Amino acid sequence: MGKQAIGAIAYNQFNRIDTLLYTLVYPQRPMVITKTIQLIHYDKLPAGQNATVVVMSYSGYDIEDALVLNKASIDRGFGRCQVFRKYTAEMQKYPNGRKDAIVPPMTDPQTGERIPKHAALDDDGLAIVGYKINSGEAMINKASPVDSMTTGIGGDRGPEDYRSAPTTYRIADPAYIDKVMISEIAGDRSIIKVQTRQTRRPELGDKFSSRHGQKGVVGIIVDQEDMPFSDTGLCPDIIMNPHGFPSRMTVGKLLECLTGKASIVHGRPSYGFGDAFRSHPVEEMSKVLVDHGFSWEGKDYFTSGLTGEPLEAYIFNGPIYYQRLKHMVQDKMHSRSRGPRAVLTRQPTEGRSREGGLRLGEMERDCLIAYGASQLLLERLMISSDGAEFDICQRCGLFGYKGYCQTCKSTKEVTQMTMPYAAKLLVQELISMNVGVRLQLEDEFPHPR
Amino acid sequence: MDAFFESGLGLERFFNQPFNQDEGKGDNASPDYNPSQSSSSIDRALSVSPLAKIIRDTVNMADYDHPMHDDIGLGPSVVIHEADSTAVKFEASNVSLPMMNSLRRVMMAEIPTLAIDLVEIEENTSVLADEFIAHRLGLIPLHALGADKLMAQRDCECEQYCDRCSVRLSLHVKCTTDENMNVYARDLIVQSEGDDRYPQRGHPVINDPDGNGTLIIKLRKDQEVKLDCIAKKGIAKEHAKWMATTAVGFEYDPHNNLRHTDLWYEQDPKKEWPLSENAKHEEPHPEGTVFDYDAKPSRFYIRVESSGVLPPDVIVKQGVEVMQKKLAGILHELHNSGDNGMGGAGDEYDGPRSPDVDAGGGDNWDGFQTAYGAVNSTANQSAWGNAGGSTTPGYGTSYGNSGGYTGFN
Ligand SMILES: [Zn+2]
Numbered sequence: 108m109g110k111q112a113i114g115a116i117a118y119n120q121f122n123r124i125d126t127l128l129y130t131l132v133y134p135q136r137p138m139v140i141t142k143t144i145q146l147i148h149y150d151k152l153p154a155g156q157n158a159t160v161v162v163m164s165y166s167g168y169d170i171e172d173a174l175v176l177n178k179a180s181i182d183r184g185f186g187r188c189q190v191f192r193k194y195t196a197e198m199q200k201y202p203n204g205r206k207d208a209i210v211p212p213m214t215d216p217q218t219g220e221r222i223p224k225h226a227a228l229d230d231d232g233l234a235i236v237g238y239k240i241n242s243g244e245a246m247i248n249k250a251s252p253v254d255s256m257t258t259g260i261g262g263d264r265g266p267e268d269y270r271s272a273p274t275t276y277r278i279a280d281p282a283y284i285d286k287v288m289i290s291e292i293a294g295d296r297s298i299i300k301v302q303t304r305q306t307r308r309p310e311l312g313d314k315f316s317s318r319h320g321q322k323g324v325v326g327i328i329v330d331q332e333d334m335p336f337s338d339t340g341l342c343p344d345i346i347m348n349p350h351g352f353p354s355r356m357t358v359g360k361l362l363e364c365l366t367g368k369a370s371i372v373h374g375r376p377s378y379g380f381g382d383a384f385r386s387h388p389v390e391e392m393s394k395v396l397v398d399h400g401f402s403w404e405g406k407d408y409f410t411s412g413l414t415g416e417p418l419e420a421y422i423f424n425g426p427i428y429y430q431r432l433k434h435m436v437q438d439k440m441h442s443r444s445r446g447p448r449a450v451l452t453r454q455p456t457e458g459r460s461r462e463g464g465l466r467l468g469e470m471e472r473d474c475l476i477a478y479g480a481s482q483l484l485l486e487r488l489m490i491s492s493d494g495a496e497f498d499i500c501q502r503c504g505l506f507g508y509k510g511y512c513q514t515c516k517s518t519k520e521v522t523q524m525t526m527p528y529a530a531k532l533l534v535q536e537l538i539s540m541n542v543g544v545r546l547q548l549e550d551e552f553p554h555p556r
Numbered sequence: 557m558d559a560f561f562e563s564g565l566g567l568e569r570f571f572n573q574p575f576n577q578d579e580g581k582g583d584n585a586s587p588d589y590n591p592s593q594s595s596s597s598i599d600r601a602l603s604v605s606p607l608a609k610i611i612r613d614t615v616n617m618a619d620y621d622h623p624m625h626d627d628i629g630l631g632p633s634v635v636i637h638e639a640d641s642t643a644v645k646f647e648a649s650n651v652s653l654p655m656m657n658s659l660r661r662v663m664m665a666e667i668p669t670l671a672i673d674l675v676e677i678e679e680n681t682s683v684l685a686d687e688f689i690a691h692r693l694g695l696i697p698l699h700a701l702g703a704d705k706l707m708a709q710r711d712c713e714c715e716q717y718c719d720r721c722s723v724r725l726s727l728h729v730k731c732t733t734d735e736n737m738n739v740y741a742r743d744l745i746v747q748s749e750g751d752d753r754y755p756q757r758g759h760p761v762i763n764d765p766d767g768n769g770t771l772i773i774k775l776r777k778d779q780e781v782k783l784d785c786i787a788k789k790g791i792a793k794e795h796a797k798w799m800a801t802t803a804v805g806f807e808y809d810p811h812n813n814l815r816h817t818d819l820w821y822e823q824d825p826k827k828e829w830p831l832s833e834n835a836k837h838e839e840p841h842p843e844g845t846v847f848d849y850d851a852k853p854s855r856f857y858i859r860v861e862s863s864g865v866l867p868p869d870v871i872v873k874q875g876v877e878v879m880q881k882k883l884a885g886i887l888h889e890l891h892n893s894g895d896n897g898m899g900g901a902g903d904e905y906d907g908p909r910s911p912d913v914d915a916g917g918g919d920n921w922d923g924f925q926t927a928y929g930a931v932n933s934t935a936n937q938s939a940w941g942n943a944g945g946s947t948t949p950g951y952g953t954s955y956g957n958s959g960g961y962t963g964f965n
């Protein structure tokens with residue numbers, strides 16, 4: 108319902124190729140609705156599932172809105188979603204008459220087999236539909252002419268060579284090729300689109316939300332036999348911590364749960380309204396529950412799956428419509444020990460897409476200074492970042508090179524030191540602005556003379 | 557072993573039954589068992605099971621006598637309240653809570669059944685993605701009577717699958733009409749050579765009146781699905797598709813005489829909390845009874861509902877069996893640990909387990925040698941690649957020379 112919820116987006120969702128498309132494998136229409144839902148026909152394109160929710164604390168992995176998920180429910184398809192991605196390549200034409208081309212995959216000259224990078228390619232140089240594609244493998248084996256600038260008039264022709272410019276799959280988790288489309292766009296250029304598909308089951312850290320803004324991430328996934336269960340054997344899909352209620356005051360969620368529970372015990376074929384304006388009154392719902400041998404306030408006797416003993420308290424439970432939100436750990440998790448560095452500063456890159464490091468910012472630096480952790484500071488800010496060795500002439504205070512000072516024409520007083528590459532940049536930048544910078548070096552631990 | 561029995565777990569009866577570890581030679585499942593027959597066949601199937609022996613020993617099966625009057629101090633007993641082809645409801649008395657809960661957990665999670673685990677897709681022009689269909693196929697219930705006699709795939713000699721460890725099913729459907737076509741579980745055709753003792757093994761469970769079974773996919777004109785499925789033995793600990801049960805009801809003390817739970821109420825707990833169905837089998841303590849703090853629950857009401865892959869009584873029976881095997885495995889290891897060392901035991905035990913976990917230990921386990929890398933040169937090289945000698949300070953001597961454990965060298 109919210110724009111982050113995963114679900115059906117349109118009836119033609121599998122015929123179009125969206126840049127990024129999330130769909131739920133088993134969407135369900137909500138059991139408890141509002142008038143608006145009816146008016147906009149939400150049930151025709153739903154984005155969620157009716158989960159059996161039990162409101163109790165379980166295991167401590169449910170603090171701070173984290174959810175406990177039933178492993179068997181996930182096995183059976185709860186929250187399972189598909190992620191589709193589009194990759195495009197445009198076949199360009201150049202003024203000199205040359206064109207981009209799709210070239211067949213390369214083979215290993217010794218074995219005669221396809222090189223690993225081209226494993227997913229068909230003979231025509233495009234990925235095979237249904238193939239599993241791994242990170243680093245090419246999907247569209249495009250080649251561009253090296254020479255695209257010459258006019259092609261008379262003798263003005265550059266080299267005939269082509270340079271490989273494939274579209275490569277770059278995501279760590281593999282995907283399947285779902286569709287390959289070839290079409291033409293304005294200017295007589297052809298365009299090739301490849302759609303990849305991943306099917307994902309919920310995992311630790313994936314985000315879920317009810318329709319009352321009660322969002323939370325999966326804190327633990329528990330085997331069904333360990334889950335609490337009612338005397339009839341009913342087992343929850345989700346366990347939600349009751350601390351989410353008092354401060355949020357999401358009374359609607361309680362109403363939804365109660366209405367939904369009354370609807371299922373009664374087997375009502377029509378929808379139940381759960382909004383605060385025209386919902387079925389709580390008294391009526393309670394009466395339905397009592398008529399079917401349940402407690403009037405939606406609570407039941409539950410047994411611990413671990414010990415077999417009854418839980419001391421009675422547990423509020425019932426169906427609540429839960430949405431899977433598109434924030435998934437698989438797209439976010441990231442770590443780095445070594446990796447690429449920025450060209451100018453030689454510092455580690457930033458961001459997951461560039462395999463970057465996590466920044467130790469100014470405020471974190473302040474903490475280390477205040478604590479006096481000087482070695483850690485040195486390690487974080489220089490050694491593990493952009494520390495570099497430089498030759499400094501101790502006579503003139505300028506940079507030398509390979510142990511020789513160009514200014515003093517001498518090797519005599521040139522010493523090596525480590526400093527951040529960014530500091531060297533600063534010095535050079537100042538020099539370029541006619542500000543002289545001279546480095547005067549001292550021994551950190553001078554010899555007692 | 558004696559001490560174990562005296563601990564009050566109520567296992568005496570289970571252990572006094574002959575315990576057959578040899579797979580394939582077991583005499584406990586009646587091969588001609590037919591799930592469509594109801595209570596008489598249940599009696600017949602139970603007549604050879606350990607559970608049934610308990611029933612025979614303690615309860616007069618003819619009139620389902622109430623066991624509580626005369627069997628105080630006797631072993632466990634079972635009374636069946638209801639039984640049909642899909643569910644069994646029974647009451648177990650003179651057993652401990654941990655044991656009955658273990659039985660419940662084992663019935664849910666560790667009974668070996670059959671489910672499609674590997675799908676080789678040759679043609680799929682349907683609207684559903686390959687993984688989508690594979691997931692749906694996995695969840696189709698397959699008759700699992702005799703599944704425990706199949707080899708586990710990881711123990712089998714074959715590379716991927718063979719008839720000893722799997723059942724092969726195929727599906728080839730194409731819609732040729734203008735009308736949309738439904739593909740059902742009945743369209744799955746078993747290709748493997750079956751076991752004569754279990755003719756139904758691996759066949760999809762079909763219970764609906766039309767004889768269709770589960771709906772797999774709908775096809776439009778010219779859409780085609782052609783695939784091969786490999787059904788393997790597994791347990792629900794690994795994936796819920798191997799679960800033999802659906803809901804398992806479990807309750808004791810319906811009147812809350814033991815006060816294991818609180819009765820939260822607004823005015824009157826008696827009015828606000830409807831009694832469960834099982835309450836009719838027990839009496840509430842009369843008003844003014846002095847509360848017994850030491851009282852322990854001993855009567856349990858369990859309702860096992862089958863997913864259709866196994867008859868409910870077989871689920872209970874196999875649950876007991878799996879539990880026996882697990883406990884026997886523990887006892888076996890405890891017994892042998894004195895003279896055989898830690899690594900020696902457990903290689904005969906072959907209970908159900910999750911994949912890639914070497915539950916029984918076995919010969920390939922090096923004890924503590926590899927982890928601390930100290931005892932001898934082979935151990936040093938295997939784990940951390942040390943060039944020999946004790947390079948891990950501290951741990952070397954204290955663990956290496958402890959003596960007594962012959963298994964270490
Ligand atoms: Zn100088």
Ligand SMILES: [Zn+2]
Pocket residue numbers: 707709712713714715716717718719720721722
């Ligand atoms: Zn095999």
